[in-house]
Amino acid sequence: MGRALVLLLGLSLALPVAGRAQEAPSADEQAQRMVDAAVEAYRSRRYAVAVDLFKQAHALRADPAILYNLAKCYEKMGQPQEALEYYRRYLVAEDTDPRLREKAERSVAALRRAIAPPPQAAPPRPAPRPGRLFFYSGLGLASAGVASLGVGVGLYGAAAAQYATYTASSDELDKRAARQQAQDLGRGSIIGYAVGAGLLAGGAVLIGLAAWKGFFHKETRVSLLPFPEGGGLLCSGAF
Amino acid sequence: MPLLGLLLAMLLAGCTMTFAFDQCGRDEDCPQAMGKKQFCTSDRICAVGTPVERMCRETFPPSPAANAVPIGAILSLRADNLSYQALQLGIDEINALSGSGHRPLVLYLCDVSGTDDDAPKAMKFLARERGVVAVVGPTASGQVISVAAEAEAAQVPLVSPSATAPAIATLPQAGKYVFRVAPSDELQGRVLANLVLDASNQPRVGLLFVESVYGKGLQEAFVTAWKAMGGPELVGSWSFQEKNEGAVRNAVKHALGTSMTDVVVISYLDTPLLVRELSGLKTGSNGTRIWMADGAKNQFLLDLLREMNPPPDAHFQRIRGTAPTVGSTGSVYSKFQTAFRAKFGTDPSADAFAAYTYDALYAIAIAIAYGRGSPSGPLVSAGLRRIAGEGMPVGVGQSKFLEAVGKMAMGQQVPLDGASGKIRFNDRGDRMEALFEQWSIDVMMRRFTSVPAPL
Numbered sequence: 001m002g003r004a005l006v007l008l009l010g011l012s013l014a015l016p017v018a019g020r021a022q023e024a025p026s027a028d029e030q031a032q033r034m035v036d037a038a039v040e041a042y043r044s045r046r047y048a049v050a051v052d053l054f055k056q057a058h059a060l061r062a063d064p065a066i067l068y069n070l071a072k073c074y075e076k077m078g079q080p081q082e083a084l085e086y087y088r089r090y091l092v093a094e095d096t097d098p099r100l101r102e103k104a105e106r107s108v109a110a111l112r113r114a115i116a117p118p119p120q121a122a123p124p125r126p127a128p129r130p131g132r133l134f135f136y137s138g139l140g141l142a143s144a145g146v147a148s149l150g151v152g153v154g155l156y157g158a159a160a161a162q163y164a165t166y167t168a169s170s171d172e173l174d175k176r177a178a179r180q181q182a183q184d185l186g187r188g189s190i191i192g193y194a195v196g197a198g199l200l201a202g203g204a205v206l207i208g209l210a211a212w213k214g215f216f217h218k219e220t221r222v223s224l225l226p227f228p229e230g231g232g233l234l235c236s237g238a239f
Numbered sequence: 240m241p242l243l244g245l246l247l248a249m250l251l252a253g254c255t256m257t258f259a260f261d262q263c264g265r266d267e268d269c270p271q272a273m274g275k276k277q278f279c280t281s282d283r284i285c286a287v288g289t290p291v292e293r294m295c296r297e298t299f300p301p302s303p304a305a306n307a308v309p310i311g312a313i314l315s316l317r318a319d320n321l322s323y324q325a326l327q328l329g330i331d332e333i334n335a336l337s338g339s340g341h342r343p344l345v346l347y348l349c350d351v352s353g354t355d356d357d358a359p360k361a362m363k364f365l366a367r368e369r370g371v372v373a374v375v376g377p378t379a380s381g382q383v384i385s386v387a388a389e390a391e392a393a394q395v396p397l398v399s400p401s402a403t404a405p406a407i408a409t410l411p412q413a414g415k416y417v418f419r420v421a422p423s424d425e426l427q428g429r430v431l432a433n434l435v436l437d438a439s440n441q442p443r444v445g446l447l448f449v450e451s452v453y454g455k456g457l458q459e460a461f462v463t464a465w466k467a468m469g470g471p472e473l474v475g476s477w478s479f480q481e482k483n484e485g486a487v488r489n490a491v492k493h494a495l496g497t498s499m500t501d502v503v504v505i506s507y508l509d510t511p512l513l514v515r516e517l518s519g520l521k522t523g524s525n526g527t528r529i530w531m532a533d534g535a536k537n538q539f540l541l542d543l544l545r546e547m548n549p550p551p552d553a554h555f556q557r558i559r560g561t562a563p564t565v566g567s568t569g570s571v572y573s574k575f576q577t578a579f580r581a582k583f584g585t586d587p588s589a590d591a592f593a594a595y596t597y598d599a600l601y602a603i604a605i606a607i608a609y610g611r612g613s614p615s616g617p618l619v620s621a622g623l624r625r626i627a628g629e630g631m632p633v634g635v636g637q638s639k640f641l642e643a644v645g646k647m648a649m650g651q652q653v654p655l656d657g658a659s660g661k662i663r664f665n666d667r668g669d670r671m672e673a674l675f676e677q678w679s680i681d682v683m684m685r686r687f688t689s690v691p692a693p694l
Contacts, residue, residue, distance in 0.1 A: 163258045170272035172286035173363050179284070181259055211473060 031060035038069065038214045047073045062092035068100055068235070071107070131213025134206045143202025145196045152192025159185035275356065286552060288356035291364045295349040299327055300334065303345035307334075308607055308614055310344055310600075311365035313376035313386070313397075315352035317508070320538060322400060322596035323348065324583050325575075326375060329600040332637040341608060341644050351377060352508075358382035359389050366393030373398065373603040373608075375596060375617045379507065380404030381452035382542035383417065392418040394616040396623055398602055399431025401596035402565070403427060403533065404456030407669075414668040416616075418623050420599045421592070422563050422673030424453075427532060430675045430692050431503065431561045436470050437531055439500045446473040447494055447513065449534075450507035454478070457505045457532055474499055491516040497677055499527050508618070511543045514558070522553040533562035536678055536687060537590045544685050552682045561692055564676035565594040565659045571634050572585070575658040590689055591676070598657035601635040601643075602626055605655070608647040627663045628652030635662075 025033070038053030051073045058066040071086035087108045091101060132151045162182035210216070252519040263269050269277035269285035280290040288294075297639050308329040313402075314322055330346050337343035347369045349361030358377045365371045366389065374390070376395040377383050383402040390397050391412045397408075399419040410417055435444060444465075446456040462473070475497045477490040487509050494502055494517070502520070510531070520527040544550045565572045575597055579587040606622025607614045625647060632654040633643040646653045655662040663671045676689035 159258070166260070170277060170285075170287040171363075172280060172284060172288065172291060172360065173367060174283070175284050175286055182258060183260070207570070 027060045031057040031063075035066065035069075042069070042073060042076075043077075046079045051077070064090050064096050065100070067093060068104060071104070075107065075111070078185045084108060084111050086117070103215075119164045129215055131210035131215035133210075134213060135210035135215045138203040138206030138210060140203070140209075141199045141206060143197030145201075145203055148192050148196030148199055150196075151194075152196055155185050155192055157187035159183075159189055189232070255470035257633050266446075276354070288360040288686065289351075289353035289617070291349070291360065291368075294351065294353065294357055294361060295364055295369075297323075297346075297350075299330055299346045299348065304334075304337065304343045307367050308410065308520060309341045309371045310346055310603055310607075311369060311374040311376075311395075312346055312348045313351055313361045313374055314348065314378055314596075315508070317352040317539075319378055319590075319592070319596070321585070321587050321590040321593035322476075324585075325579065325587060325593040325597040326600050328449035328575075328579055328582055329597050331582070332680040333601075333604050336637065336640055340641070340648075342602060342614075344607075346375075347371060351382060355381075355535050356387070356578070359385045362386040362393070362395075366395045371395060372607065372614045372616050373623075375400065375599045375603060378402065378592065379451065379453055380456060382409060383407055383419070384452055386409065387412040387417050388419055395687040396606075396616060396620040398599040398605075398623065400599040401592040402453070404452045405460060406452060406456055408667040414624070414664070414666045416620060418602075418664055418668035420595050420602065420657070420662055420670055422670050422675075424457040424460045424532075426673055426694065427561055427563065427675060428462075429464040430694060431457075431461050431530060431532060432464035432468055432559065433469065434559070434677060434692060435501050435503060436465070436468055437668065438528060441500070442471060443474045443498060443500045444470070444475055444500045445477070445494055445497055445499040446505075447477050447479070447490055447502060449482050449507060449509060451507065452479045453507060453534060454481075454505045457534075461503060461505070468674035479509070482613070484512060487512050488489070488516060491519075501528045501530055503530045505534065506575070507530050508539075510535040510537070511539045511546075512521075512544055513542065515547070518551055518554045520553075520554075522557060526557060528560045531558060531560035533560070533591065534559055536562045537592075541589060541685055541687070542683065543628045544680070545627060550682060554561075555680045555682050557611055558680055560678045562591045562676055562678055562689075563595070563659070564591055564674045564689060565689070571636055571656055572658045574636050574638075585636075586686070588625075588689075594658035598635055598655070598659050598662060601640070601657065602655065602662060604640070605643045605647050605653060609650070611648055622647055623664060623668075625650070625652050626655055627665075628654050630654055632656035632661055632663075651662075 034053045034057035038050045038057060041047070041050035041053060051070060054066050054070045057069070067086050067090040071083045071090060074080075074083035074086060081134065087104045090096065090104050091108070159182045161186060162178045164176050166178040166182055169178065263279035263283055263286040266279045269279050271277060272287050275287045276289055277285040278290050279285060281292055295508035312323070312326055316323060326346060330344050334343040347365055348411065349357070349365060351361050362374065365374055372395065374395060376397065376399060377386060378399065378401045380402040382403075383397070383399045384407065386397065387410050394416070396416045398419060399417075399421060402419050403421045403424040405423050405425045407413060407417065407419060408423060435442065446461070448454040465473075475494065477493045479486040479490040491513065502517070503540060504513055517529060520529070529618070544555060573596060575594060576587055579585070579593070602623060603619065606619045606626065609622030609625065610618035630652060633639050633646065634656040635655050643653050643655070658693045660674045662670045665671050675692040675694065677692040678687050678689040681688045
């Protein structure tokens with residue numbers, strides 16, 4: 001940079017020093033005049049004028065101090081984004097005044113805090129659907145019921161196999177053992193059916209309670225539909 | 240939905256309840272199975288063979304100790320009553336010593352005199368349902384062969400007191416799960432052939448034998464020995480099925496139509512019928528001698544003397560027979576005989592196999608000690624294999640029992656001096672030594688008499 005800048009502490013502006021002879025004004029001299037006018041405008045709180053003048057001056061002389069002054073003007077004008085932009089440009093420029101840099105950094109931090117969006121509040125959770133405890137408990141019970149019925153069917157199959165052994169054998173001890181196993185497995189299958197039916201019924205009651213509490217959406221429909229192979233249940237709607 | 244579930248459950252439960260377990264109310268309700276008669280059990284099962292509730296009813300002692308070691312017995316009570324009494328005697332003697340370092344015994348008895356399927360069924364029942372560690376019996380050779388596979392499967396050794404068929408030694412289970420204290424009929428066939436050959440200068444010999452493992456085995460042994468000794472061609476050989484009256488009468492009819500100096504009869508359960516039918520043979524100095532074997536020497540024959548009134552003395556007096564015998568002059572047999580008489584009031588000598596049964600029980604009871612308080616079938620089998628060796632035999636009976644048990648518990652070989660003579664098993668489970676007798680019937684006293692027979 002060709003010339004040093006004078007820091008106007010009272011204005012917190014950085015000003016270049018006039019030091020040239022009264023000859024044909026050079027670009028520097030023109031820039032200096034514009035800076036002087038901009039400082040004047042700044043002092044009289046005509047910040048928009050100051051901004052124009054600083055920008056013209058900076059176009060004539062790329063002095064980083066002008067960038068700092070532009071940031072200050074925008075700050076005064078309540079335009080923090082623009083102010084931040086000029087502070088950043090100042091801070092990346094070379095041959096800057098350390099004290100000004102320090103000030104610029106503090107200003108940047110303050111501006112960031114000022115313009116940071118307030119923390120977003122969590123979107124309100126939708127209100128729990130009424131009767132959902134009943135519905136899911138009922139669903140669980142019904143599933144367990146179906147599983148228990150499945151166990152019952154499996155035990156019945158094993159009992160039937162033992163029964164076949166019982167009827168086919170002519171050995172008393174083998175027959176007695178097969179019969180005992182068939183009876184035990186048969187009892188187990190009946191218990192499986194009974195427990196399954198109970199759980200299924202309990203599940204259905206709970207799902208009914210959930211419906212009564214309004215768990216199902218209004219559009220939910222349960223209807224019997226004809227299928228080519230026979231009948232079927234169709235359950236549609238929003239759950 | 241609940242209704243659907245309930246309906247489904249009822250439907251499925253209905254399927255389960257369609258099983259019809261009751262098959263019969265009486266024997267006549269049961270159809271034949273593979274040509275065999277089926278019986279109706281009290282829990283309404285149709286099954287082949289006598290139902291176990293009818294076959295295995297006896298437990299001795301009736302109220303066994305809680306820690307008693309279970310052993311089984313498979314006998315035909317129609318023929319083996321003295322054998323069962325010998326078992327009771329032995330159990331009582333052994334249990335009287337319990338608390339002296341060995342556990343008492345409990346005996347579960349199955350009477351397999353009903354059908355041919357009873358013995359394997361009894362073996363299965365005793366092993367599976369009663370958890371026996373060893374079995375005394377069966378008595379017939381065919382029965383031993385029929386239960387051998389089950390004995391091996393259940394790992395329960397058996398000791399037959401009277402199965403003498405040579406084929407038993409060839410069983411794959413022989414020496415592992417099949418043992419016998421009865422000597423092989425190879426020896427008896429030789430003894431019988433020797434006696435018949437000595438009895439006549441010009442023998443015309445016919446042969447009647449039961450078509451059983453025992454009958455065929457002894458018949459073959461006799462014929463082999465007969466030929467080896469230079470005996471003339473047999474004038475006839477007739478066989479019959481066991482417990483088939485028509486077949487027995489038919490065989491006897493052929494024999495009666497043949498001129499013979501001697502007829503050799505190898506029978507077991509049909510002995511009374513045979514003897515009755517053979518009364519038609521000529522008696523007197525030119526009459527036909529009747530030779531029988533061990534299977535005929537039992538209470539049936541003595542009972543026949545009472546049934547035939549008046550008994551044809553000459554007919555009974557011409558009957559001779561051979562049988563494995565007992566060491567009647569030995570102290571062990573004397574003690575057994577004395578104790579038997581004292582307990583039951585009868586003489587066990589009517590059936591030589593009573594003493595053999597007594598020895599079989601003691602062999603098992605001593606072998607049980609090899610398990611040292613935790614007997615099992617395989618350990619008893621290992622113990623039975625230790626009844627061998629060249630050492631001083633230990634006497635069978637109450638007085639020496641604890642000594643034998645002590646030696647067995649230490650893993651020593653324990654040859655026995657039994658009521659039936661010295662007992663050592665070879666590696667096929669066969670007895671290494673045997674004594675034979677020639678027996679006859681004392682018609683007046685209605686008992687058997689015997690003399691030692693040369694081997």
